[in-house]
Amino acid sequence: MSLSRAQVEHVSLLARLLLSPDELDEMTRQLDKVVRYVEQLGELETEAVQPLAHALDLTNVFADDKPGASLERRAALANAPNQDGACYRVPAVLDR
Numbered sequence: 001m002s003l004s005r006a007q008v009e010h011v012s013l014l015a016r017l018l019l020s021p022d023e024l025d026e027m028t029r030q031l032d033k034v035v036r037y038v039e040q041l042g043e044l045e046t047e048a049v050q051p052l053a054h055a056l057d058l059t060n061v062f063a064d065d066k067p068g069a070s071l072e073r074r075a076a077l078a079n080a081p082n083q084d085g086a087c088y089r090v091p092a093v094l095d096r
Helices: 005-014 021-041 073-077
Strands: none
């Protein structure tokens, strides 16, 4: 399957790209190369290949979630620009 200039023009309109005629010609050539390359991948025998989410085996690198001591309220509010001793005070964002 090769891409036509009309198809590339249609995609550029969907993407809200305003391309000049020269840019359309160049983009048509470049995208056609990409499509032909992807078609080559379809010719490979992949029946025995297991689907992968990632090419490498990844493991979780996060530390265990263990309960620990919390900050005291006074320390947590120490740098707040506006607080009432118990909570952060922020401007209202909803109309009533």
